[in-house]
Amino acid sequence: DAGVTQSPTHLIKTRGQQVTLRCSPKSGHDTVSWYQQALGQGPQFIFQYYEEEERQRGNFPDRFSGHQFPNYSSELNVNALLLGDSALYLCASNLGQGGEQYFGPGTRLTVT
Amino acid sequence: DQQVKQNSPSLSVQEGRISILNCDYTNSMFDYFLWYKKYPAEGPTFLISISSIKDKNEDGRFTVFLNKSAKHLSLHIVPSQPGDSAVYFCAASRGGSYIPTFGRGTSLIVHP
Numbered sequence: 685d686a687g688v689t690q691s692p693t694h695l696i697k698t699r700g701q702q703v704t705l706r707c708s709p710k711s712g713h714d715t716v717s718w719y720q721q722a723l724g725q726g727p728q729f730i731f732q733y734y735e736e737e738e739r740q741r742g743n744f745p746d747r748f749s750g751h752q753f754p755n756y757s758s759e760l761n762v763n764a765l766l767l768g769d770s771a772l773y774l775c776a777s778n779l780g781q782g783g784e785q786y787f788g789p790g791t792r793l794t795v796t
Numbered sequence: 797d798q799q800v801k802q803n804s805p806s807l808s809v810q811e812g813r814i815s816i817l818n819c820d821y822t823n824s825m826f827d828y829f830l831w832y833k834k835y836p837a838e839g840p841t842f843l844i845s846i847s848s849i850k851d852k853n854e855d856g857r858f859t860v861f862l863n864k865s866a867k868h869l870s871l872h873i874v875p876s877q878p879g880d881s882a883v884y885f886c887a888a889s890r891g892g893s894y895i896p897t898f899g900r901g902t903s904l905i906v907h908p
Contacts, residue, residue, distance in 0.1 A: 688839065717895065726800070726885050726898030727840065740895055774839055782894040787832075787839030 686711055688788035690775050696794045697765050705760040705791045709777030715739075716758040717785065718750060719774040727774055733758050734781055762793075770795045799823045800888050802899035809906050815873040817902050819886030822867065826888035830896055831860060831871050834883045843884075844871070876906045 689708045697703050709716050715734045719727035729742035733752035752758045756777075762769055772792050776785040801820045809815045817831075827848040832840035846853040846860045846869070853860050859872045873880055883903050887896035 724900065726802075726887075726900050728898070729895050732895065740893070742895075776839070778894075784842050785896075787841065789837060789839050 688775055688777050688786050690773075690788040690791050692791060693789070694792045694794075696796060699765055699767060699795055701765050702761065702763045703765060703793060705762075705773050705775075705793070706757065707760070707775030707777075707788060708757045709775075710786045713777035713779050713786070714756050715778050715781060716752060716756065717776045717778075718758070718760045719776065719787075720744070720769075721772040721774055721790070722768075723771070730760070732781075739781065765795045767795050769793065797822075798899070799826075800886055800897050800899040802886050802902050804902050805900070806903040806905070809876045809904065811878055811906055811908050812875045815871075815876045815880065815904055815906065817871040817873075817884050817886070817904065819869045819871075819899055820867055821869075821888050823888070823890070823897075824867070825890040826897075827891050828889045829860070829862060829869050830887045830889075831858075832885040832887060832898075833880075834885060834901070840885055873904075876904075878906050878908050880904060881906050 717732040718730040721727045731741040736752045747763045749761045772790040774790045775788045778785045830845040831843040834840040862869045883901045885901045886899040889896045
């Protein structure tokens with residue numbers, strides 16, 4: 685039973701560029717959430733996708749956008765990258781809009 | 797504004813002894829509390845939770861205590877084992893949201 689998978693593992697981008705991160709949920713899960721974990725901080729909620737729609741959103745600017753596909757996988761897009769966007773980006777999945785979240789290993793994004 | 801606070805960045809304990817990790821919260825609307833454990837290069841994994849209608853929940857070596865009047869919860873690990881060495885995140889959510897707000901984490905080191 686595959687858990688949550690994320691790609692790529694690491695990524696280096698230049699300020700002002702755009703980036704796309706990918707997530708496949710745990711088998712049987714239909715809801716995907718994205719979190720940003722800066723160094724020395726806990727994960728901060730970006731948004732959640734359910735039934736291919738953004739259902740909840742945290743306090744992140746519109747530069748952060750996402751998408752969920754019919755197979756429940758998801759993408760996180762960040763435009764106009766800033767140095768402060770450097771962080772570990774975590775994807776979590778669960779069944780329905782509640783329930784225990786299972787996290788992937790994350791994508792480490794470095795913006796130079 | 798940190799709604800969930802873990803004021804101890806690190807904790808060092810001898811194998812076999814008790815580990816006590818503390819967490820405070822400020823938002824009185826939180827009614828569900830969770831602890832996650834995170835190893836390097838892995839995503840957080842759910843450890844134990846407690847609803848606000850309870851003051852204690854136990855699962856094997858792990859016990860979570862909730863003091864609603866003090867807005868404080870703690871995780872007890874007895875006996876501590878070297879494999880427990882990880883970063884522990886306290887998180888809280890409010891009814892209907894299911895999106896946890898995380899603290900900054902406490903790094904637990906259990907010495908053999």
